[in-house]
Amino acid sequence: MAILGFLRDFPLHGYDLKNRVASLAGHVRPVADGTLYPTIKKLEDAQCLTRRTAPGSVAAPRHMLEITQTGTDQLRRWLRDPEPGFITDDNKWYVLLAFLHHLENPREQALVLARRREFLDQPAQLFFDATGAPIPPEQLDSPFRKGLMQIHRSTNLTEIDWLDRQIADLNRKAGYAVRQRGAS
Amino acid sequence: MAILGFLRDFPLHGYDLKNRVASLAGHVRPVADGTLYPTIKKLEDAQCLTRRTAPGSVAAPRHMLEITQTGTDQLRRWLRDPEPGFITDDNKWYVLLAFLHHLENPREQALVLARRREFLDQPAQLFFDATGAPIPPEQLDSPFRKGLMQIHRSTNLTEIDWLDRQIADLNRKAGYAVRQRGAS
DNA sequence: TCAATATACATCGGCTCCGAGGTTTAAAGA
DNA sequence: TCTTTAAACCTCGGAGCCGATGTATATTGA
Numbered sequence: 001m002a003i004l005g006f007l008r009d010f011p012l013h014g015y016d017l018k019n020r021v022a023s024l025a026g027h028v029r030p031v032a033d034g035t036l037y038p039t040i041k042k043l044e045d046a047q048c049l050t051r052r053t054a055p056g057s058v059a060a061p062r063h064m065l066e067i068t069q070t071g072t073d074q075l076r077r078w079l080r081d082p083e084p085g086f087i088t089d090d091n092k093w094y095v096l097l098a099f100l101h102h103l104e105n106p107r108e109q110a111l112v113l114a115r116r117r118e119f120l121d122q123p124a125q126l127f128f129d130a131t132g133a134p135i136p137p138e139q140l141d142s143p144f145r146k147g148l149m150q151i152h153r154s155t156n157l158t159e160i161d162w163l164d165r166q167i168a169d170l171n172r173k174a175g176y177a178v179r180q181r182g183a184s
Numbered sequence: 185m186a187i188l189g190f191l192r193d194f195p196l197h198g199y200d201l202k203n204r205v206a207s208l209a210g211h212v213r214p215v216a217d218g219t220l221y222p223t224i225k226k227l228e229d230a231q232c233l234t235r236r237t238a239p240g241s242v243a244a245p246r247h248m249l250e251i252t253q254t255g256t257d258q259l260r261r262w263l264r265d266p267e268p269g270f271i272t273d274d275n276k277w278y279v280l281l282a283f284l285h286h287l288e289n290p291r292e293q294a295l296v297l298a299r300r301r302e303f304l305d306q307p308a309q310l311f312f313d314a315t316g317a318p319i320p321p322e323q324l325d326s327p328f329r330k331g332l333m334q335i336h337r338s339t340n341l342t343e344i345d346w347l348d349r350q351i352a353d354l355n356r357k358a359g360y361a362v363r364q365r366g367a368s
Numbered sequence: 369t370c371a372a373t374a375t376a377c378a379t380c381g382g383c384t385c386c387g388a389g390g391t392t393t394a395a396a397g398a
Numbered sequence: 399t400c401t402t403t404a405a406a407c408c409t410c411g412g413a414g415c416c417g418a419t420g421t422a423t424a425t426t427g428a
Contacts, residue, residue, distance in 0.1 A: 010314045015376050024310050029273055032416045037378055039414095059375035060423045089213055090274050094332055098310070101326035109328075126208050126282070130194045142285035143353075144293075147346050148278055155339040162331050169327075199406050216386050221408055223385095243405040244393040 003039060004067055004075040005099030007049060013062035014040055025095050040065065048074050072102075079103040079112065087115050110170035117163045120156050124149070187223060188251055188259040189283030191233060197246035198224055209279050224249065232258050256286075263287040263296065271299050294354035301347045304340050308333070 002021045006012060012020070014037060022030045043049050048071030051063040067075070079096065080103055086092045093116060103109050127135045127145060137149040186205045190196060196204070198221060206214045227233050232255030235247040251259075263280065264287055270276045277300060287293050311319045311329060321333040 013376075016316070018376095020312060023312070027272070027308055027310070029269060033376095033378075034380080034417065035415050041378090057375090058424065060377070060421090062376065085213060088211070094336075097328045097332045098326075100328040124211055126211070128204060128207070132200070142282075143350065144281045144284040147350060148281045151339075151343050151346055152278075154342050155335075158338050158342075159335050162335055166327065166331060197406075202406095217406095217408075218387065218410085219385055225408095240393070240406065242394070244391090244407070246406065 001075065001078050001099065002095055003036075003043060004048060004071050004078075005095075005102060007065055007067040008072060008075060008099070008102050011064050011066040013054070013064050015062070017065070024098055025091060029091070043071065046070070046074070075099070076103055080108050082112065082115075087119050105174075106170040107174040110167050110174065113163050113167050113170070117160060117167065120160050120163070124152060185259065185262050185283065186279055187220075187227060188232060188255050188262075189279075189286060191249055191251040192256060192259060192283070192286050195248050195250045197238070197248050199246070201249070208282055209275060213275070227255065230254070230258075259283070260287055264292055266296065266299075271303050289358075290354040291358040294351050294358065297347050297351050297354070301344060301351065304344050304347070308336060 006020050018036050049065050049067050051065050054062050054064045082096055086096045125134045129135055140146045190204050202220050233249050233251050235249050238246050238248045240246050266280055270280045309318045313319055324330045
C-alpha cells in the first residue's frame with residue numbers, strides 16, 4: 001500500500017521509495033531490500049506499476065516506477081475496504097492514514113475513519129487475575145501496567161477527538177457535494 | 185515474552201494463555217493456534233517452562249504450564265536488553281511494558297524506560313516532496329497527514345511526560361536502595 | 369591513480385507466523 | 399439418546415519478510 005501510495009504522488013525509483021517507506025512505517029520498522037524489490041516486482045507483474053530505466057543522477061541507473069490505472073484502482077480498493085489489521089494495528093493504521101487522501105470521495109473517507117472510531121470505542125480490558133476476572137486499572141500493582149493503561153486511554157481520547165472533528169468535516173463536505181449535484 | 189511474562193504471575197494452560205495474550209497484544213492482532221502451541225513447545229524444549237497434565241475443568245484435559253528458573257532468567261534478559269523493535273514498535277513496547285515489573289531492579293527498569301524516552305525524542309520526519317526535501321507539518325495538503333502528525337506529536341508528549349515522572353521515581357527508589365546499603 | 373564510499377538493484381535461504389483443518393473430551397439441548 | 403457446542407490441543411503448508419550476499423556505477427579523496 002505504501003509503495004502505490006507514494007507512487008500516486010509522483011514517479012519514484014526503488015531506492016527513493018525505500019527511504020520514504022522507511023521514514024513512514026520504517027521509523028518503527030525499516031523495510032529490507034529483500035522485501036521491497038520482490039514486492040515491486042509483484043506489483044509490476046500485477047500491472048499495478050510500470051518501470052523504465054533512467055540514468056542514475058549519482059551512480060547506477062535507476063528504474064523509474066510509475067503507477068498505472070490498475071494500480072490506482074488497487075490502491076483505492078485497499079483504502080476503501082481495508083483489512084481488519086489496518087484498523088486495529090496502530091502502525092498499519094498510520095500508513096493507511098498517510099494515503100487516505102487518495103480515496104477522493106469524502107463520504108468513503110469518512111466511512112474508513114468511522115471504522116477506526118468504532119474500534120477505539122471498545123474499552124480495552126488488558127489484564128485478568130488467576131480466576132479470569134478482569135482487573136480494573138486502579139487495582140493493578142505494577143506501575144508500568146497502570147501507566148500503560150493511562151497512556152492508552154489518553155492517546156485514544158486524543159485520536160477520537162480528532163476523528164470526530166474530521167468525520168463531521170467530511171460529512172459536511174459530502175453534504176455540500178450532494179446539494180450541489182441536486183441543484184445543478 | 186508474553187507467554188513467559190504471564191506464566192511468571194501464575195501457572196496457566198495454553199488455552200487460557202491464548203486468551204490473555206489475545207487481550208493484551210491481540211487486542212491489536214490476535215495470536216493464532218499455529219503460533220501459540222509451537223511456541224510453547226519451543227519454550228518447553230528450551231527448558232523455559234514445564235507442563236503437567238491436569239483434568240479439564242470443563243472439557244478436554246489441560247496442560248498446566250509453569251515457568252522455570254531458566255525461563256525466568258530468559259524473561260529478565262529479554263526485558264533488560266530488549267531488541268530494537270521492542271523500543272520502536274508501539275505494539276511490542278506495550279507488551280514489554282506489561283511485564284517490566286518482572287525486572288526487579290528499579291535501576292534496570294529506569295534504563296529501559298530511558299531507551300524508549302530517547303527514541304521518542306527524535307522528531308519524526310515522515311513526508312518529503314519530489315526533490316527529497318522534508319515537508320513541514322503545516323504545509324501538508326492532506327488533512328489526514330496533518331492529523332497523523334498532530335496525533336503522533338500529542339501522544340508522544342503524553343508518553344514522554346509519564347516516562348519522565350516514572351524514571352525520576354525509579355531513580356529515587358534506586359537511590360534509597362543505595363543509601364540503605366551504604367548505611368548498613 | 370586507486371581505493372573507498374554511496375547509489376541502486378537483485379536473489380536466496382531461512383525463519384516466523386498464520387489459517388485451515390483435525391482430534392479428543394465433556395456438557396448442554398433436542 | 400443423539401447431535402451440537404465449546405474447551406483444549408496439535409500439525410502442516412504456504413505466505414511474507416528479513417539479512418546476507420552479490421553486482422554495477424559514479425563520485426570522492428588520499
